[in-house]
Amino acid sequence: MDETREDILNFLKTQGFLNEKKILQENDSLSETGVIDSITLLQLIDFLESKYNIEIPVEMITPENFDTLSGISHSVMQLKQGDVVSDGKGSSLV
Amino acid sequence: MAKEALSCKKCVLDSRTPGISINADTGLCQFCENFTPLSEEKKEEYRIRMDALLKSPPKGGKYDVIFALSGGVDSSYTLYRLKKEYPHLTILAVQFDNGFISETALENAQKFCDLTKSTYLRLSLDQQALRDTFSKAARSMNAYPGTAKYRASDICNTCISIIKQKIIELAITTNAPFIVFAFSPGQTDAPFVTLTKPFVGWMRKIFDGNLRAMGVAERDAYLIDARLVQSGSPEPEITIIHPFLIWDYDKPEFKKECIKHGWIDPDLKDHNSSNCLLNAFAIKNHLDKYHIHSYAYDLAALVRQGCMQRDDAIKKLNVDVSDPSIQEVQRELNL
Numbered sequence: 001m002d003e004t005r006e007d008i009l010n011f012l013k014t015q016g017f018l019n020e021k022k023i024l025q026e027n028d029s030l031s032e033t034g035v036i037d038s039i040t041l042l043q044l045i046d047f048l049e050s051k052y053n054i055e056i057p058v059e060m061i062t063p064e065n066f067d068t069l070s071g072i073s074h075s076v077m078q079l080k081q082g083d084v085v086s087d088g089k090g091s092s093l094v
Numbered sequence: 095m096a097k098e099a100l101s102c103k104k105c106v107l108d109s110r111t112p113g114i115s116i117n118a119d120t121g122l123c124q125f126c127e128n129f130t131p132l133s134e135e136k137k138e139e140y141r142i143r144m145d146a147l148l149k150s151p152p153k154g155g156k157y158d159v160i161f162a163l164s165g166g167v168d169s170s171y172t173l174y175r176l177k178k179e180y181p182h183l184t185i186l187a188v189q190f191d192n193g194f195i196s197e198t199a200l201e202n203a204q205k206f207c208d209l210t211k212s213t214y215l216r217l218s219l220d221q222q223a224l225r226d227t228f229s230k231a232a233r234s235m236n237a238y239p240g241t242a243k244y245r246a247s248d249i250c251n252t253c254i255s256i257i258k259q260k261i262i263e264l265a266i267t268t269n270a271p272f273i274v275f276a277f278s279p280g281q282t283d284a285p286f287v288t289l290t291k292p293f294v295g296w297m298r299k300i301f302d303g304n305l306r307a308m309g310v311a312e313r314d315a316y317l318i319d320a321r322l323v324q325s326g327s328p329e330p331e332i333t334i335i336h337p338f339l340i341w342d343y344d345k346p347e348f349k350k351e352c353i354k355h356g357w358i359d360p361d362l363k364d365h366n367s368s369n370c371l372l373n374a375f376a377i378k379n380h381l382d383k384y385h386i387h388s389y390a391y392d393l394a395a396l397v398r399q400g401c402m403q404r405d406d407a408i409k410k411l412n413v414d415v416s417d418p419s420i421q422e423v424q425r426e427l428n429l
Contacts, residue, residue: 014124016113017241031300034239038297042284062292063299 004052004073011047015040026070031063041066048072054079102126105394106407111386113240129398132339140285140340147272147286147333148180154331155269156184160261161212162275163187165199166369170206170357171348172276172337177210185212188264190257192228192372193221194423198360199369205356217260219315227252227316228372229427230308232379237307245281247380247388249372252308255301256316262294263318265332273334278343280395285339289332295323343401375423378413387411 005026012018017035030036036044045056045066056079060066065075100116101108102123109116116123151158159176163169173187187210189195189203200216207214231237231252238251246254258275265273275282298318305313314320321327353359360369380388393407 014128015241016244017239019113019240031239031296032303034236037239037242037300037304038293039245039282040239040241041296042282042287046283058288058290058293061290063296067296 004076005069007051008044008048008069008072011044011051015043017044024069027068029063029067030069031067044072048076052076052080102394104404105397106404106411107390107394111390112384113244123394125394126398131399137340143286144335144337144340147335148176148183151183152271152331154271157186157213157268157270158183159185159272159274160265160268160270161185161187162257162261162273163189163203163206163214164276164369165189165195165201165203165206167345167349167352167357168278168338169276170202170352172274173206173210173212174352174355175341176274176337177212185210186215186264186268186270187212188215188217188257188261190253190260191216191218192253192256192370193224194370194372196360196369196371198358202352202357202360202369206352209355219256223312223315225427227305227308227310229429230310232376232427232429234308235383237304243380243384243386243388244391245388246392247376248308248383249376249379250388251304253370253372255304259298259301259316259318262289262297262330262332263322266294266318266322266330271331271333273332275334275336276338277336278345278392278396279338279399279401280392282336282339285336287334287336289330289334291323291327291329294318294330298323343396343399345402371419372423374414374417375420375427378415378420381413387413 009018009024012035017040018024022035024033024035031041041061045061048054049056054076056075060075065071099108099110100118100121102116103121104126105123107114107123107125114123117127120127148158161169161173161176163173173185177183177185187203187207189200204214206212228249231248234248238248242251245251261273264270298320302313302317305316310316322330349357349359377388380386390411393402393410396402397404397407
């Protein structure tokens with residue numbers, strides 16, 4: 001979980017989504033704190049899919065799952081462990 | 095003593111832009127260092143998927159595609175090529191009248207709708223309210239996240255977000271299965287976006303927050319109808335397609351092709367827009383506020399991906415402060 005969190009933070013920083021000085025708590029809303037918007041969310045999803053070789057089902061892309069560091073880490077862990085069953089629509093990205 | 099600015103030797107970003115660091119050893123910015131070009135296999139996979147979607151669109155409503163048409167080169171070319179490659183598509187082309195569209199862009203849009211036998215819709219909202227909103231966007235600081243500030247000016251982000259919200263609303267209400275935006279490969283990374291109700295609701299919430307941060311009190315007219323994302327409303331069956339992530343992107347060629355079909359060059363002084371009179375002011379406003387040229391990231395990405403020469407991109411980054419449209423827009427927005 002911590003490793004995933006670090007990967008996400010690194011990605012947010014290198015892509016300029018997150019100011020080096022900004023401290024993000026586990027349950028801070030990424031959209032409400034101005035870190036992401038709908039387009040950057042798609043970039044983040046793309047990064048997670050490539051990094052962890054997972055497919056994120058579209059129905060899973062909700063604020064509950066992808067708007068906080070803890071939500072994202074948890075979702076990625078579930079997907080890595082194969083705990084999520086997709087409805088077959090596939091990912092929001094290819 | 096201030097450090098000397100370093101420019102990325104590959105793209106057009108430099109260390110004076112907030113958030114950009116240039117590796118002194120490689121001479122590359124962090125984006126060029128981490129850049130992996132899209133493989134031919136992946137591109138082919140995308141092309142096959144686009145073909146599969148557009149060759150047999152699910153029948154639901156009157157239109158197969160809701161198309162965002164500005165009347166500029168990119169969208170005029172995309173509409174033309176889309177119809178050429180998929181002639182059976184029924185297309186509703188929507189031109190958003192933000193009050194600053196050039197007459198030539200209006201003419202070009204209608205001409206290309208005639209050419210492609212697409213239905214033309216000029217989407218208008220309360221013009222005074224829009225001006226107030228753009229004025230608030232120009233005066234706002236940090237209403238959009240850091241990344242959005244790199245992608246476009248606050249004014250353009252506001253305008254594009256309104257267009258997106260209204261186009262998605264139109265697609266839902268007309269049961270259109272596809273939305274097509276002619277975003278350049280520098281403006282988006284995702285060739286396909288499948289819309290789900292939670293995602294659409296989330297997009298609505300985020301833009302509502304941006305508008306609120308700018309001090310816009312009356313926001314509903316700019317947002318997707320809330321009833322469409324309420325629980326109990328049907329799940330949207332819509333895919334957004336960005337063809338320029340699948341087709342090769344060659345703007346000078348697109349322009350030639352468009353001119354061949356009657357597209358008229360509006361000859362604006364602004365290097366970055368062939369349709370909107372707000373754009374030059376929006377760029378200057380953004381530079382003044384954040385020291386970020388709102389096209390730098392887009393152009394840098396195009397150079398990085400081999401879609402544009404570095405020198406051409408650098409020319410486009412020159413801001414002509416003598417452009418009379420800048421003062422005119424400033425007056426019209428009461429700034």
